[in-house]
Amino acid sequence: MRSGHITGSKNLPFTELLNENGTLKSDKELANIFLAKGIDTTLPIINTCGSGVTACIVDLGLKVLGAEKSKVYDGSWTEYVRNCYSFFRGQFQNLISRLINGTSQVRSELSLF
Numbered sequence: 490m491r492s493g494h495i496t497g498s499k500n501l502p503f504t505e506l507l508n509e510n511g512t513l514k515s516d517k518e519l520a521n522i523f524l525a526k527g528i529d530t531t532l533p534i535i536n537t538c539g540s541g542v543t544a545c546i547v548d549l550g551l552k553v554l555g556a557e558k559s560k561v562y563d564g565s566w567t568e569y570v571r572n573c574y575s576f577f578r579g580q581f582q583n584l585i586s587r588l589i590n591g592t593s594q595v596r597s598e599l600s601l602f
Contacts, residue, residue, distance in 0.1 A: 498537065501526050503546035519550050530556040537562045537569070 505522055508514055514522070523530055530551060536544035541563035551559035562569075 499526055499528060501528070501547060503538070503543045506546060506550040513550060513553065516553060519554055523551070523554070530554050530559070533558040533560075535560055535562050540567055 501522070506514055506519060513519070520530075528534065534551060534556060536548045536551070536559065538544040538547075541561060544561045544563075548559050548561045
């Protein structure tokens, strides 16, 4: 599987939310971590990871802070990359074909990729 990230996502490894003994950090520490990452806990938040498992720890940290609009995308990166790759592969092949054939609109559309 390819490595990467979901477009528009922010990176917050779950380990940053834990103390050395594996317990969740204090509310104040959690709030500071999310704030430093530019995450507004009042907005809807979708937590992801490779498979959906460790995203649950980030979601727990948000729930402790009262983030009611926080959810886990349990398909996470695995599902996202599989579905998007299939869709964009067809779209990209279509654009390349049009580029080869001299279609003028293609250059602006390539910025989508």
